[in-house]
Amino acid sequence: LMSPDTPTLALVTGCIAVLQAIAFTCAWALNRNAPGLRFWTLSSLLTGCSLLLVLGRQSIDSTLLTRWIPTLFTWAAVLLLNIGTTVFRGQKPALKWPLLCCIPSLAGYLWFGWATDQQWLRPIFYSAPIVLFLALTAREWFSEQRVGLRLAAYFGGVTAVLYALSFVFRAGTIATHRGAPEPFGEGTAQVLLFSNTILWLLCWTYNALLLVNQWNNLQKVHLYDAQLLAQQSLAKAESQLALRERELLSERAQRQRELLLRDLHDGIGGMTANLVLLASMGQGKDESSERHELMHHIEHLAIDCNREVRLLMDVLEKGPVDWHQFLQEVHQHAAHLAAGHGFSLSWKVTGTPPEQALNDAAARLSLLRCLKEAISNLARHSQARRASIRVRFFKNYFCITVRDDGIGLQNEPMVDYGGRGLPNMRRRCEELLGRVTLRCNSGTALRFIIPVPVSLHPIAKKPLFSNLANEDGEFQMTR
Numbered sequence: 001l002m003s004p005d006t007p008t009l010a011l012v013t014g015c016i017a018v019l020q021a022i023a024f025t026c027a028w029a030l031n032r033n034a035p036g037l038r039f040w041t042l043s044s045l046l047t048g049c050s051l052l053l054v055l056g057r058q059s060i061d062s063t064l065l066t067r068w069i070p071t072l073f074t075w076a077a078v079l080l081l082n083i084g085t086t087v088f089r090g091q092k093p094a095l096k097w098p099l100l101c102c103i104p105s106l107a108g109y110l111w112f113g114w115a116t117d118q119q120w121l122r123p124i125f126y127s128a129p130i131v132l133f134l135a136l137t138a139r140e141w142f143s144e145q146r147v148g149l150r151l152a153a154y155f156g157g158v159t160a161v162l163y164a165l166s167f168v169f170r171a172g173t174i175a176t177h178r179g180a181p182e183p184f185g186e187g188t189a190q191v192l193l194f195s196n197t198i199l200w201l202l203c204w205t206y207n208a209l210l211l212v213n214q215w216n217n218l219q220k221v222h223l224y225d226a227q228l229l230a231q232q233s234l235a236k237a238e239s240q241l242a243l244r245e246r247e248l249l250s251e252r253a254q255r256q257r258e259l260l261l262r263d264l265h266d267g268i269g270g271m272t273a274n275l276v277l278l279a280s281m282g283q284g285k286d287e288s289s290e291r292h293e294l295m296h297h298i299e300h301l302a303i304d305c306n307r308e309v310r311l312l313m314d315v316l317e318k319g320p321v322d323w324h325q326f327l328q329e330v331h332q333h334a335a336h337l338a339a340g341h342g343f344s345l346s347w348k349v350t351g352t353p354p355e356q357a358l359n360d361a362a363a364r365l366s367l368l369r370c371l372k373e374a375i376s377n378l379a380r381h382s383q384a385r386r387a388s389i390r391v392r393f394f395k396n397y398f399c400i401t402v403r404d405d406g407i408g409l410q411n412e413p414m415v416d417y418g419g420r421g422l423p424n425m426r427r428r429c430e431e432l433l434g435r436v437t438l439r440c441n442s443g444t445a446l447r448f449i450i451p452v453p454v455s456l457h458p459i460a461k462k463p464l465f466s467n468l469a470n471e472d473g474e475f476q477m478t479r
Contacts (some may be wrong), residue, residue, distance in 0.1 A: 006184050006190050006191060007058065010051070010054065010055055010183060010194055011055060012198060013051055013194050013198050013201070013450065014051040014054075014055050015199050016198055016201045017044070017050075017052075018052070020201050020204075021044040021045045021048040022046040023044075023049070023205055023209070024037075024043055024045075024208070024341070025040040025044075025207070027209060028040075029058060031212050033214075033219075034088075034212050035088050035090065035210075036085060036086070036087035036088030037212060038349060039081070040080070040081065040084040042080050042206055043076075043077045043078070043080035043084065044077075044205075046073045046074070046080065047074070047077045047201075049070075050069075050070040050073035050074045050077065051070075051071040053065060053073070054066065055184055056313065057183070059272065062069045067113070070322075071090070071109065075129045075130065075133075075327050077097045078130050078133040078137075078390050079098075079129075079133055081133065081137055082140070083095070085137045085156075087214075087423065088211065098133065099128075102128075102129045102132070103424055105128040106129075108121075109122060109125040110128055112125065119181055120175055120178040120179060120180070121175060122181050123170060123171040123181045124175055125169065126171070126181075130164070130167050131167055134160045134164035134167075135160075135164055137156075137160045137162070138156075138157040138158075138161045140157075140170075141154065141157030141160065142154065146218065148214050148217060148218050149211065149214050152211050153211070153243075156208075156211070159200060162201040163196055163197075163199075163202075166196035168192060170193045174415060181189050182390060190390050223475050224370070232390050233459045298307075310464045320356060320358065321356070321358050322353075322357045323353035323354060323358065326358055326364065327452075329368070330372070330389075333372055334375045334387075335347075337378075338379070338387065340379070341379045343379075343384050343385050343386060344387070345386070345387050345388070346386070346388035346389070347389050348391070349390075349392075349393075350393070351393030353393050353398075354393070354453065356452075356453055360453075360454060362456045363432060363454045363455050366428045366432060366456055367450065369428065370428045371402075371448070373425055374402045374425065375402060377421075378402060378406070378444070382404045382407060382408075383406045384404035384405050384443065385406075386404070386405050387402070388404075389390045389403075390403070396451060396452060397434070397449060398449075398450055399450075401442065402446045402447075402448075403445040405443040406443050406444060407444060408440040408441075412456055422436075422438060429448060429449075429450065431457055432450050432454060432455070432456060432457070433450075433451050433457060434449050434450035435448075436448050436449075
């Protein structure tokens with residue numbers, strides 16, 4: 001078997017070092033943001049220059065150019081390798097003590113290279129800085145704990161340790177046999193050194209490119225997580241902003257309601273109260289029947305105006321009202337009128353009222369006026385002895401039926417002061433997207449069908465009703 005040719009191995013090693021330098025330069029040009037890659041690129045360039053200068057020893061007789069400069073380049077290369085590894089891990093390089101430890105190695109290398117003939121000790125001082133920085137590099141790789149980088153980092157640490165051991169073996173072999181430390185000399189130590197250098201260059205190039213690729217993937221994951229977090233923060237901020245806007249709208253509505261209540265109380269309310277007082281005083285001073293009747297009408301008109309103002313103030317002041325409170329108010333009004341006009345009243349509520357409160361004050365006011373108008377007309381015009389109010393709740397609507405056993409509408413139209421009557425009630429129901437029906441058979445039956453949730457639509461289209469009523473009094477509505 002032929003033994004490996006050392007100069008050939010050296011030439012192959014130099015070519016691979018040049019190719020490695022080119023590969024690292026291209027990788028750094030394409031990945032400028034990768035931490036530590038620029039130091040690895042400089043390290044590979046110095047390694048390639050060092051090996052090319054060593055190869056020149058066969059044709060150039062210059063100790064400075066072929067011995068001392070390549071040695072300094074090699075030491076600088078492993079130093080930059082360690083710096084790049086530390087930066088890649090996001091750490092700050094600590095170079096003070098390692099560089100101080102290199103001073104004795106440099107002094108020993110110079111002494112045993114020039115001042116003495118014991119050159120077989122020179123590889124010990126030549127290898128010491130290389131082994132030191134390779135060991136520090138391996139320690140950095142073995143400390144890597146980031147997911148996605150750990151396996152490649154461990155591989156880099158193992159290769160660094162093996163390459164450092166090759167220098168230890170070469171220095172120990174030369175020192176033991178007191179051989180000449182010539183790179184192109186025959187011997188196992190030289191062959192092993194160049195062979196391990198080739199393996200190191202190949203493995204380190206592959207490992208560095210793998211680390212850069214894994215780092216880019218990790219950055220993409222971090223970027224995606226940051227974007228997701230930013231979107232979540234933005235959604236949270238938008239939600240808080242929308243909540244704050246609703247709070248501001250609610251506060252503004254509350255403030256407007258308070259101002260309107262104050263204006264109603266201090267303005268129209270005070271004027272109607274004074275009007276009632278003046279009408280009462282006018283009746284007492286003049287006994288003329290015409291004047292007394294005029295003042296009586298003025299008093300009733302002022303009382304109605306005051307009642308209307310109070311109704312507006314109550315609706316604005318209460319804010320959202322649940323269905324039980326609303327129905328209780330209607331029931332109390334009906335019971336009060338029934339007691340005052342001497343007829344019996346039956347009140348019944350069936351079904352489950354909606355959980356959502358009556359938030360629309362204008363819609364609640366319109367519905368309340370509509371029902372009070374129906375009950376007031378019943379009390380004033382029906383001459384009934386018995387009356388009933390039935391409230392029934394369904395899934396998407398509710399129905400209120402006001403029924404009496406009075407004289408119906410043959411003689412009395414459903415009108416009141418100011419021209420309010422059945423057309424007005426129908427219009428209000430249409431604005432609530434509902435309907436009102438009227439039956440005059442053995443009394444009067446008014447039936448209101450209103451969809452839920454109750455809301456006011458000033459310009460409303462009539463909703464579609466599949467059946468307003470059937471034989472059993474059941475109502476169905478499609479919206």
